[in-house]
Amino acid sequence: MSRKWLSIALLLVISLSLLLFGCGTDQAGDDRKPDGAKGGGQQPVEMIRLAGGDWGYPSPYAHYPRGPGIFKMGLIFDGLLERDEKGLIPWLAEKYEIKEGGKQYLFTIRDGVKWQDGKPLTAGDVKFTFEYASKHPMVSSYIGAEDIEKVEVVGDRQVLITVSEPNAAMLYNLGLTRIIPKHIWENVDNPKEFTKPEAVIGTGPYRLTDYNKEHGTYRFEAFEDFWGPGQRVKVIEFVPVSEEILAFEKGEIDLAGVTPDVLPRFQNDPQYKIVVNPGFWGYRLLFNMGEYPALRQRELRQAIASAIDAKELIEKVARGAAVPGSAGILPPDHVMYNPDVRQYDLDLKKAEELLVKLGYDRLDQNGIRQNQSGEKLSFNMLVGEEVRLAEVLKEQLAKAGIEIKVQSVDMKTRDARVRNNEYQLAIIGHGGWGNDPDYLRERFAGRSRGGLSPSASGLRGYNNDELNNLLEKQRLEMDDQKRKQLIFKIQEILAEDVPEIPLYYTTGYNVFRPAKYDGWMFMFDHHSLTHSKLSYLERG
Amino acid sequence: MEYLFTIWVLVTLNFFLPRAMPGDPFLYLSADEGQEVARFSEEQRQYYLEYYGLDRPVAGQYLSYLADLLRGDLGYSLYYNEPVSAIILRRLPWTTFLVMAAVLLSTVSGTILGSLSAWYREKLLDKLLFFHLILLSEVPAFLLGLVLLFTFAAGLGLFPLSGAITHFASYSSWWEKLLDILHHAFLPVMALTIARLGGMYLLSRNSMTTVLEKDYLRTAWAKGLPQKRIIFRHALRNALLPIVTRVFLSLGSLVGGAILVENVFAYPGLGHLMREAVMVHDYPLVQGIFLVVTICVLLANFLADLVYRKLDPRIGDYSGIRGG
Numbered sequence: 001m002s003r004k005w006l007s008i009a010l011l012l013v014i015s016l017s018l019l020l021f022g023c024g025t026d027q028a029g030d031d032r033k034p035d036g037a038k039g040g041g042q043q044p045v046e047m048i049r050l051a052g053g054d055w056g057y058p059s060p061y062a063h064y065p066r067g068p069g070i071f072k073m074g075l076i077f078d079g080l081l082e083r084d085e086k087g088l089i090p091w092l093a094e095k096y097e098i099k100e101g102g103k104q105y106l107f108t109i110r111d112g113v114k115w116q117d118g119k120p121l122t123a124g125d126v127k128f129t130f131e132y133a134s135k136h137p138m139v140s141s142y143i144g145a146e147d148i149e150k151v152e153v154v155g156d157r158q159v160l161i162t163v164s165e166p167n168a169a170m171l172y173n174l175g176l177t178r179i180i181p182k183h184i185w186e187n188v189d190n191p192k193e194f195t196k197p198e199a200v201i202g203t204g205p206y207r208l209t210d211y212n213k214e215h216g217t218y219r220f221e222a223f224e225d226f227w228g229p230g231q232r233v234k235v236i237e238f239v240p241v242s243e244e245i246l247a248f249e250k251g252e253i254d255l256a257g258v259t260p261d262v263l264p265r266f267q268n269d270p271q272y273k274i275v276v277n278p279g280f281w282g283y284r285l286l287f288n289m290g291e292y293p294a295l296r297q298r299e300l301r302q303a304i305a306s307a308i309d310a311k312e313l314i315e316k317v318a319r320g321a322a323v324p325g326s327a328g329i330l331p332p333d334h335v336m337y338n339p340d341v342r343q344y345d346l347d348l349k350k351a352e353e354l355l356v357k358l359g360y361d362r363l364d365q366n367g368i369r370q371n372q373s374g375e376k377l378s379f380n381m382l383v384g385e386e387v388r389l390a391e392v393l394k395e396q397l398a399k400a401g402i403e404i405k406v407q408s409v410d411m412k413t414r415d416a417r418v419r420n421n422e423y424q425l426a427i428i429g430h431g432g433w434g435n436d437p438d439y440l441r442e443r444f445a446g447r448s449r450g451g452l453s454p455s456a457s458g459l460r461g462y463n464n465d466e467l468n469n470l471l472e473k474q475r476l477e478m479d480d481q482k483r484k485q486l487i488f489k490i491q492e493i494l495a496e497d498v499p500e501i502p503l504y505y506t507t508g509y510n511v512f513r514p515a516k517y518d519g520w521m522f523m524f525d526h527h528s529l530t531h532s533k534l535s536y537l538e539r540g
Numbered sequence: 541m542e543y544l545f546t547i548w549v550l551v552t553l554n555f556f557l558p559r560a561m562p563g564d565p566f567l568y569l570s571a572d573e574g575q576e577v578a579r580f581s582e583e584q585r586q587y588y589l590e591y592y593g594l595d596r597p598v599a600g601q602y603l604s605y606l607a608d609l610l611r612g613d614l615g616y617s618l619y620y621n622e623p624v625s626a627i628i629l630r631r632l633p634w635t636t637f638l639v640m641a642a643v644l645l646s647t648v649s650g651t652i653l654g655s656l657s658a659w660y661r662e663k664l665l666d667k668l669l670f671f672h673l674i675l676l677s678e679v680p681a682f683l684l685g686l687v688l689l690f691t692f693a694a695g696l697g698l699f700p701l702s703g704a705i706t707h708f709a710s711y712s713s714w715w716e717k718l719l720d721i722l723h724h725a726f727l728p729v730m731a732l733t734i735a736r737l738g739g740m741y742l743l744s745r746n747s748m749t750t751v752l753e754k755d756y757l758r759t760a761w762a763k764g765l766p767q768k769r770i771i772f773r774h775a776l777r778n779a780l781l782p783i784v785t786r787v788f789l790s791l792g793s794l795v796g797g798a799i800l801v802e803n804v805f806a807y808p809g810l811g812h813l814m815r816e817a818v819m820v821h822d823y824p825l826v827q828g829i830f831l832v833v834t835i836c837v838l839l840a841n842f843l844a845d846l847v848y849r850k851l852d853p854r855i856g857d858y859s860g861i862r863g864g
Binding site: 053054056057061062063064065066067069070136137139140141144145146192193195210213214215216219239240241242243246247249250252257281384385410411412413414415416417418419428429430431432506508527528531 | 574578
């Protein structure tokens with residue numbers, strides 16, 4: 001009896017293990033070897049694989065509003081300009097001219113550019129794109145409905161764009177708008193629902209040959225008639241990975257983001273190359289100065305800045321992979337970063353002095369500072385998933401007699417409450433810190449006309465006329481060097497005023513095998529190697 | 541009629557609950573660490589709200605949602621830019637496959653092991669099984685998944701690291717493709733199976749123990765029936781009832797149950813999708829997924845009724861008496 005049961009169980013185990021090993025041998029030959037010898041020059045590679053996942057159909061309207069979706073679309077679609085390590089470079093436009101003090105832009109369209117369906121790119125396509133994109137904003141949109149006054153075709157190769165008002169950031173915005181073919185899109189009324197094969201025909205270096213939404217795979221192939229620099233990578237495949245580092249070690253993908261904890265696995269091994277990201281992704285500590293007059297006191301904000309030990313935050317929360325926030329807001333990797341602005345290193349004595357000066361000169365039984373009328377320095381801090389960060393901050397500020405009550409909600413709730421000014425202090429984190437410094441105007445001009453997130457509501461309760469004037473002036477300044485001086489001055493004022501505190505900018509590491517492919521580069525304003533179009537192309 | 545009312549209540553809840561969450565689908569102030577989110581200007585946000593009709597009064601939205609639903613239209617996903625029905629239909633089979641396989645395996649092996657244990661109650665085999673299976677059942681499925689992933693996929697290289705299928709592969713025959721799918725599904729299914737095994741084992745062990753002590757079994761022994769007949773016709777059939785209940789109840793949690801394992805293995809199921817949809821406030825998709833889950837639960841209840849009748853003649857008899 002018992003033998004019978006046992007044999008059934010045994011049979012089960014044996015058949016399972018058979019299945020296990022039977023499957024194992026099946027894939028034994030799958031180990032791909034890194035091809036080619038290591039060496040200089042720009043050898044082309046047949047294929048690289050990167051971590052995939054579904055980021056939407058890569059048309060300018062259907063991809064998801066996330067970085068990995070944006071750049072995949074960018075492999076297929078070109079802008080008039082492109083970004084290299086230093087700044088904007090001519091791309092579909094071979095040259096451009098800024099006229100009338102920034103009111104007009106004259107782009108000369110490159111000759112001999114073909115769409116991936118064989119038709120030639122015309123100035124008409126460019127005109128169409130800007131008109132269409134004003135009506136139907138692209139997912140990753142740089143221009144709004146009101147930004148462009150009119151677009152005219154001049155001769156057969158030039159496009160003259162008249163903008164509503166001059167803005168130094170406009171060149172970037174116009175230049176990076178992806179040009180779409182008129183002959184395909186002119187009859188499309190619901191661009192977000194247009195996901196036919198024609199929707200992914202661009203002029204870019206890569207064609208989409210395969211996309212599977214539920215598996216999260218993409219396959220891009222070099223477009224033979226691409227007008228520009230040769231593609232060093234012939235085929236790019238995106239495959240889903242469970243564990244990025246495991247997949248990289250097994251050779252399933254050719255580049256991986258590495259957390260500081262596993263970094264030692266790849267260090268001191270010539271097989272691997274490790275690259276540190278520029279810090280263009282940062283956490284901000286926001287003050288709700290509109291609703292809470294106490295926070296309008298500059299000395300209080302300065303005291304808080306002096307009580308924060310960014311180095312400890314980075315050590316404990318970011319595991320060392322970050323750079324401390326600059327009081328001037330722009331991160332050190334930004335092309336217009338001012339290294340000489342006032343910084344607030346940890347200085348509890350200084351913090352105390354400032355707080356005493358404001359009248360918070362006594363401590364209650366819990367060590368919380370208060371003033372004569374018994375008003376305590378106690379604030380709620382609204383955070384999303386950044387609980388660790390908030391807890392360390394709480395401890396740091398407690399040493400200066402400032403009490404923090406951490407309130408953690410989900411991300412969307414936090415965003416909604418920040419937007420509606422329903423908070424005292426809040427932490428939010430996002431990318432884009434390398435972008436055109438006009439974002440300083442959107443964040444800090446008291447009379448901002450709304451503008452782009454993350455400062456959609458404008459900054460209430462804070463107004464500095466000198467700053468406002470400078471922010472307005474830099475917007476109108478089309479000369480890069482002169483503008484840089486204005487931006488430097490703006491950073492100085494911001495560092496004195498402390499309208500918000502950038503806590504730190506995350507950096508993070510990438511690892512790849514140079515023998516397999518080494519063309520990776522960072523765009524001047526971006527923190528991801530894989531997101532740069534030039535990472536896949538031959539460089540002159 | 542009852543079912544219709546239940547569905548209406550659930551549909552209504554599905555509609556209003558997601559909309560009660562703060563924030564809207566096009567509000568992005570922040571991003572996950574290291575993630576980049578496309579900039580949405582205020583203007584653009586208004587455009588999208590209008591585009592999807594989210595600026596209309598909620599009552600109007602609700603009515604047109606009901607009207608669309610009656611026509612079988614689940615709506616258009618705000619985030620994934622695709623009809624909701626298409627998204628769900630392409631993912632549901634994967635999750636169903638994963639969960640069904642796990643339910644089947646864990647039920648069969650759990651029942652067998654549980655019966656064994658009950659048969660050899662208090663003997664060494666029982667003690668061994670009991671100890672180890674209880675231990676295993678306390679390990680969460682995703683942790684188990686990770687362990688399996690690290691040992692069998694990363695360490696020994698016997699299985700693929702992720703996904704449901706070899707990507708960009710062309711197959712020479714259907715069975716080759718099937719083999720590939722099974723190969724990919726093996727570890728996720730194992731993780732889910734092992735995680736469920738403990739519960740199933742305990743249930744069947746208890747159930748079997750109770751049945752074995754019943755008078756009618758003693759009668760069966762006394763009648764000198766063959767052992768096979770006693771075990772299968774008299775003991776197991778009665779012991780199966782609670783197990784069947786458990787299986788059908790767990791079918792309801794079909795989608796939710798697989799989320800963590802799907803995440804670990806980057807498996808293209810519905811669970812992961814549901815989480816994403818809630819995170820980005822993709823109302824139509826959230827509604828669609830919940831509706832499908834609702835229907836699954838109701839269907840499972842219905843099936844449970846049917847199977848019960850087959851398995852336990854008493855139920856059929858009672859209703860027959862009541863009906864007559």
